[in-house]
Amino acid sequence: DTGxxxxxxxxxxxxxxxxxxxxxxxxxxNRLYWYRQTxxxxxxxxxxxxxxxxxxxxxxxxxxxxAERPKGSFSTLEIQRTEQGDSAMYLCASxxxxxxxxxxxxxxxxxxxxx
Amino acid sequence: KQEVTQIPAALSVPEGENLVLNCSFTDSAIYNLQxxxxxPGKGLTSLLLIQSSQREQTSGRLNASLDKSSGRSTLYIAxxxxxxxxxxxxxxxxxxxxxxxxxxxxxx
Numbered sequence: 001d002t003g004x005x006x007x008x009x010x011x012x013x014x015x016x017x018x019x020x021x022x023x024x025x026x027x028x029x030n031r032l033y034w035y036r037q038t039x040x041x042x043x044x045x046x047x048x049x050x051x052x053x054x055x056x057x058x059x060x061x062x063x064x065x066x067a068e069r070p071k072g073s074f075s076t077l078e079i080q081r082t083e084q085g086d087s088a089m090y091l092c093a094s095x096x097x098x099x100x101x102x103x104x105x106x107x108x109x110x111x112x113x114x115x
Numbered sequence: 116k117q118e119v120t121q122i123p124a125a126l127s128v129p130e131g132e133n134l135v136l137n138c139s140f141t142d143s144a145i146y147n148l149q150x151x152x153x154x155p156g157k158g159l160t161s162l163l164l165i166q167s168s169q170r171e172q173t174s175g176r177l178n179a180s181l182d183k184s185s186g187r188s189t190l191y192i193a194x195x196x197x198x199x200x201x202x203x204x205x206x207x208x209x210x211x212x213x214x215x216x217x218x219x220x221x222x223x
Contacts, residue, residue: 004158033211042119042204042213043159091158104149104206106159 002026004107006092012113013082020078021110025094032075033104034067035091036060043091049075050097082114117142119207121214129222134192136217138205143183146209150179150190153202153216162203163190195221 005024013019025032031050035043046065047057051072061067064082069075079086089109095102118141128134138148147166151159163172163179165188171180176193192199202216 006158035213040215042121042206042215044213045211048211089156093159102147102208103161103164104159105161106151108158111156 004092004094004105006090006107006110008110009108010111010113012115014115015084016081018078018080019082019112020076021090021092021112022074022076023092023094023107024074025092026096026105027073029094029096029105030072031095031097032069033093033095034075034077035093037089037091037109038087046077079112082112084114087112087114117145117207117212119205119212119214121203121205121217123217124215125218125220127220127222128195130195130197132195132221134190134195134199134219134221136190136192136203136219138188138190138214140186140188140207140212142207143186145183145207147207148179148181148188149206149208150177150188151204151206153204155202159204195219197221197223 007022033048034046037043046061047067049069064080067077091109093104093106120139149164150162153159165172165181178191181188200221202218204216206213
């Protein structure tokens with residue numbers, strides 16, 4: 001169990017550019033979640049996958065955002081035509097359904113700064 | 116829509132004092148409630164998870180209670196230490212809703 005890993009840790013980009021983040025969940029976990037967190041706020045749910053299927057998307061996830069989990073393992077979150085309001089910490093979490101408690105385990109996040 | 120509130124937003128205590136952190140939620144139809152700790156600029160570390168059928172969970176100096184009927188959970192941290200300084204967040208599922216957190220400072 002190596003934990004949830006996210007790459008990169010930090011990303012600085014110019015407004016209008018596209019960015020892509022990667023998340024590797026805990027290997028046996030079938031659920032994967034993406035959250036966004038701004039300073040002083042709790043994480044806001046964006047979307048989640050069960051295996052490769054994207055089961056739910058928040059209304060926060062505009063059409064500039066797309067997430068994939070093609071083989072049911074790692075996931076990518078892409079933001080197209082970034083805006084300054086996209087600056088935030090993007091957190092990934094994973095869990096295993098069918099277990100007694102189904103705890104969420106989080107990665108360290110990707111801090112995005114849009115200039 | 117599930118609303119999760121954590122009060123107070125910030126708390127400062129001297130070392131050794133017990134901490135009481137509150138979490139309230141509007142929809143009692145929850146699957147479970149999980150408490151997390153977050154250090155500045157870092158991800159979230161799971162502390163305790165309480166199933167909807169449980170009343171409390173304990174781990175070391177931490178104890179979390181759940182009262183679904185009143186929409187409340189409380190996290191108790193006994194004999195606080197400076198290393199407990201962090202932001203504590205609660206999250207309720209299935210709606211995957213987080214509170215904004217309580218930032219705790221334990222003064223040596």
